[in-house]
Structure formats: C-alpha cells, structure tokens
Amino acid sequence: MPGQENHKIFGITSVEFEPVALEIFHEQYRKNAVYGEFVKALGVDPGSVRSVTRIPFLPVRFFKSRAVQTGDFKPAAIFESSGTTGMASSSHLVKDLSVYEESFTRGFERVYGPVSRFCILGLLPSYLERGNSSLVYMVDQLVKQSGHPQSGFYAGEYAKLYETLKQLEQKGQPTLLIGVTYALLDFAAQYSLPLKHTIIMETGGMKGRREELIRPEVHALLQQSFPVDAIHSEYGMTELLSQAYSTGGGLFRCPPWMKVLVRDEEDPFRVLETGSGIVNIIDLANLHSCAFIATDDAGKCHADGSFEILGRVDGSDLRGCSLLLV
Numbered sequence: 001m002p003g004q005e006n007h008k009i010f011g012i013t014s015v016e017f018e019p020v021a022l023e024i025f026h027e028q029y030r031k032n033a034v035y036g037e038f039v040k041a042l043g044v045d046p047g048s049v050r051s052v053t054r055i056p057f058l059p060v061r062f063f064k065s066r067a068v069q070t071g072d073f074k075p076a077a078i079f080e081s082s083g084t085t086g087m088a089s090s091s092h093l094v095k096d097l098s099v100y101e102e103s104f105t106r107g108f109e110r111v112y113g114p115v116s117r118f119c120i121l122g123l124l125p126s127y128l129e130r131g132n133s134s135l136v137y138m139v140d141q142l143v144k145q146s147g148h149p150q151s152g153f154y155a156g157e158y159a160k161l162y163e164t165l166k167q168l169e170q171k172g173q174p175t176l177l178i179g180v181t182y183a184l185l186d187f188a189a190q191y192s193l194p195l196k197h198t199i200i201m202e203t204g205g206m207k208g209r210r211e212e213l214i215r216p217e218v219h220a221l222l223q224q225s226f227p228v229d230a231i232h233s234e235y236g237m238t239e240l241l242s243q244a245y246s247t248g249g250g251l252f253r254c255p256p257w258m259k260v261l262v263r264d265e266e267d268p269f270r271v272l273e274t275g276s277g278i279v280n281i282i283d284l285a286n287l288h289s290c291a292f293i294a295t296d297d298a299g300k301c302h303a304d305g306s307f308e309i310l311g312r313v314d315g316s317d318l319r320g321c322s323l324l325l326v
Contacts, residue, residue, distance in 0.1 A: 077132070202218060
C-alpha cells in the first residue's frame with residue numbers, strides 16, 4: 001500500500017485490543033468536545049472505565065448535528081450519508097484519508113487476498129450522484145488498486161455490466177461485483193448469468209427505491225438470477241472508517257481493530273459482548289472522530305466474535321441524552 005502510513009492500530013492483536021481501546025477512550029474524552037460533553041452528561045467518571053463494555057458509546061445521530069472530531073484540524077475529507085428524504089445527513093470529518101485507505105485495504109485483503117487479483121465492478125448508482133460518499137471513495141480506490149482495465153463503476157448501465165460479466169467469466173477472471181442492494185436486485189430482475197468466478201457483494205440499502213426485504217430474501221432473489229454458492233455482504237457506515245464482511249449467510253466478521261457489541265434494548269448502558277440487542281461498534285480507525293458508536297441497528301453477537309444484523313430500531317433508547325443532539 002504505497003504512500004500509506006503504517007498506523008499502529010492495524011497491527012493490533014486480540015490481547016492488545018482492550019488496553020488500546022481504553023487509551024483511545026481517555027484521549028477522546030479529553031480532546032473531543034462533543035464526546036467529552038456526552039460522557040459528562042451521563043455522569044460517567046472516566047477513571048472508573050476499565051473494560052470495553054463500560055465505555056460510553058456515542059449515539060450515531062450526533063454525526064447529524066455536531067462536528068464530531070478529536071483535536072482541532074481541517075478535515076481532508078467530509079463523508080456524508082445519503083440520508084432519507086427530509087432527514088438530516090450524517091457528516092464524518094476525516095483528518096487523514098490514509099487511515100481510511102489503510103483500514104479498508106487491509107480489511108478487504110484479510111478476507112479476499114490481494115486486491116490486484118480482482119476485476120472490481122461497482123454498482124452504486126445513487127451513491128455516485130453524490131461526491132462525498134465513503135463507500136464510493138472506498139470502491140474507487142479498490143478499482144484503482146485492482147489495475148484491471150475493466151474495473152470501474154457501471155451505474156445503471158445494466159446491459160454493459162452484463163456483457164462485461166460474461167467476458168470476465170469466459171476468461172476465468174476473479175471478479176467482485178459490489179453493489180447497493182436495490183441496484184443489484186434491479187440488475188437481477190433483468191439479467192441472469194451463472195457465475196463461477198464472480199463474487200456478488202451487497203452493501204445493504206433500499207433508500208426507498210424498493211420494498212424493504214430481510215437479508216435472506218435479498219440473497220435468495222439474487223441467487224435465482226446469478227447461481228452462486230453464497231451472496232457476500234459488506235457492513236459499514238459513513239460514521240465508521242472500517243468494514244465487516246460476510247462471505248455468506250449474513251454472518252459478519254470484523255478486522256482486529258474493530259469490535260461489535262450489543263446493548264440491552266431496555267437498558268442502553270448494559271453492554272454485552274454476546275447475545276442479542278442493539279449494535280455498538282468500536283472502530284479504532286476512528287482515531288480523529290469517535291471510536292465508540294451506538295448505532296440504530298439490531299443485531300446478534302456470537303462467542304466467536306462474528307455477528308448478524310437483524311434490522312433497524314428507532315433509536316428511542318437515548319432517553320436523557322437527547323438534549324445533547326441539538
């Protein structure tokens with residue numbers, strides 16, 4: 001990864017994760033005004049926090065109303081979520097793009113091997129309409145790293161994408177087709193092709209374009225048109241700089257510098273490493289924003305560190321913390 005700084009968090013071991021996370025927690029408490037206010041509002045004494053389950057997790061909605069940054073810096077990029085019509089978008093201020101680049105490259109290659117062995121096809125039409133999507137940035141960088149002449153974005157050009165896939169399959173070229181869910185389903189409704197050398201990866205998201213479906217339904221529809229052993233999935237969000245991947249069955253695994261936990265739906269301050277609840281994420285790549293995010297996703301964490309995403313919740317468990325959102 002030429003030009004990328006070797007940030008120490010990317011070489012972290014499972015034994016080192018908790019002490020490093022606690023170190024980052026104390027630094028962000030001191031240097032991140034929004035996070036510091038949040039921790040104080042909860043009445044949490046930072047000195048009493050001695051495990052990752054006791055760290056306060058910042059509700060993801062703070063990224064819609066506040067500048068969440070650790071330290072004083074001019075961002076190299078501001079990633080924004082697509083949002084829903086009439087709703088505010090999240091903004092993630094990124095100090096150092098090399099941290100993001102190293103995170104997604106290492107995260108991808110841990111699961112799939114060198115990017116350079118793939119032809120990478122991006123099917124992200126709605127995301128391409130915006131110039132500040134973290135997902136588009138990631139896929140664009142992977143396209144460049146792949147170096148394959150047919151790698152690139154195909155937007156809504158389904159006929160061209162179909163012909164490209166046929167050519168790549170005939171050549172036996174390992175290929176990754178990564179797309180937003182509704183666009184993959186639209187493509188699958190128009191074309192069918194047996195795939196032996198292609199990974200189909202959905203990134204989630206209907207964005208109001210289609211009826212919401214649960215992940216097994218989406219995968220079944222895609223497999224009807226593109227017979228493959230499994231549909232792969234990517235789990236990430238604007239507010240994170242790391243991704244988890246599923247190689248089938250909707251079971252995700254994190255890279256070593258990322259950890260998913262769950263909080264109790266009735267008691268959001270009760271955080272567990274296994275079981276069902278609402279997803280909390282520790283992303284140590286968020287060095288310059290906030291590494292401890294309380295999402296609005298329902299999930300289930302397993303003892304081996306893998307997790308499932310089961311749907312969305314309305315975020316009503318914020319309770320007394322909502323005043324900080326204004």
